[in-house]
Amino acid sequence: MANAAAKRIANQNDSTVRALRLGILIPSALHILFRLLFHRSSIPPSKRVIAIYTFTFLPCFFLSNYLIKIGTPRRDPTTGTLISYGEDLNQAGVTEWCFDVLYVTYICQVGSGLFGDWxxxxYLVIPLYALFKVWTFTVGPMFGFGAPKADVAAEADASAGQPATSKRQEKLKKRSEKGDPRVKAQTVRSR
Known part of the structure; x- marks a missing residue:
């Protein structure tokens, strides 16, 4: 069963790595094509446009290569059997944020070719989101401007004077109120 999960992750990673390799080329090609079609007056582009494009392309290039490196499945060259499926590229956290930066970069590259340099x-969405995350999870709670939602729920349970119950415990309680014989048998066996 675990081997099936590894094969599934390896297949997902293979398709994601192919998309990442195309993602480095296609938005750049579309940017140049749209610039030629819709903004002929800005050819050759100004130094400012070249600097912005380079400034945003470099992180995109490095993040794509990083994700390709960690996500590429390793296979035995002679038999083709799966040695390692690589890191799961669908996981939450830093990997997800890397993809977010890539998507914003792609949108800005293609959009600037279509609509203009504005x-x-x-691209300012990226540092604004980072500031939001830093404020929400570190700075804000340190100064008492907000608590994580789990702490708020725990405080509500503690203030009510009732111990927190799990979904299973609530379900068993409802069954016992209905007179379900399975619950009565469990309460006899309990501590």
């Missing part, structure tokens, strides 16, 4: 202002 689209690069959308």
């Amino acid at each position: 689209v690069w202002w959308l």
Whole structure:
């Protein structure tokens, strides 16, 4: 069963790695194509546009290579059997944030070719989101401006004077109120 899960993750990673390799080329090609079609007056581009494009392309390039490196499944060259499926590229956290940065970069690259250079202002979403995360999880709670939701729920249970019950315990309680014989048998066996 675990081997099936490893094969599934390896297949997902293979398709994601292929998409990442295309993601480095396609938005850049579309940017150049749309710039040629819709903004002929800005050819050759100004130094500012080249600097912005380079400034945003480099993180995109490095993040793509990082995700390709950690997500590429390793196979035995002679038999083709799976040695390692790589890191799961669908996991939450840093991997997800890397993909978010890539998507925003792709949108800005293609959008600036289509609509103009003002689209690069959308790239500010990335540092604003990072500041939001830092404030929400570290700075805000340190100064008492917000508590994580789990702490709020625990405080509500503690203030009510009732111990927290799990979903299973609530379900068993409802069954016992209905007179379910399975619950009565469990209460006899309990501590």
